[in-house]
Amino acid sequence: MKLGAFSISLSVKDIHKSKAFYENLGFQDLGGDITQNWLIMKNESTIIGLFQNMFEKNILTFNPGWNENAENLHSFTDIRDLQKQLKAKGIKLLTEADESSEGPASFTIEDPDGNSILIDQHR
Numbered sequence: 001m002k003l004g005a006f007s008i009s010l011s012v013k014d015i016h017k018s019k020a021f022y023e024n025l026g027f028q029d030l031g032g033d034i035t036q037n038w039l040i041m042k043n044e045s046t047i048i049g050l051f052q053n054m055f056e057k058n059i060l061t062f063n064p065g066w067n068e069n070a071e072n073l074h075s076f077t078d079i080r081d082l083q084k085q086l087k088a089k090g091i092k093l094l095t096e097a098d099e100s101s102e103g104p105a106s107f108t109i110e111d112p113d114g115n116s117i118l119i120d121q122h123r
Contacts, residue, residue: 001077001082002076004062022043023041028043042068079097083096
């Protein structure tokens with residue numbers, strides 16, 4: 001199963017302090033908007049998202065259709081197909097993508113320990 005680019009989305013208390021901290025670890029801005037309280041940062045192939053006041057817990061995030069530089073892939077598995085595959089395996093979805101839609105969509109699941117996983121397709 002190809003889930004796309006992986007990142008961890010961190011729920012942070014102060015985005016400016018978190019940005020400075022991760023810059024000290026060698027991370028650089030990849031995208032986002034600090035004025036809207038979210039940033040995507042990258043160090044080599046490692047990607048983190050910093051999100052202030054957007055969700056309670058950290059989230060594992062996969063982006064079908066993107067590589068680790070947020071560049072479009074020529075070939076990828078559409079999120080609705082991924083969702084169908086997971087349902088067929090008996091995995092409970094917390095939120096679902098509209099299977100009759102096309103383009104951007106998302107769904108969420110939880111692992112057995114309650115860790116949130118977001119599958120988020122942007123195209």
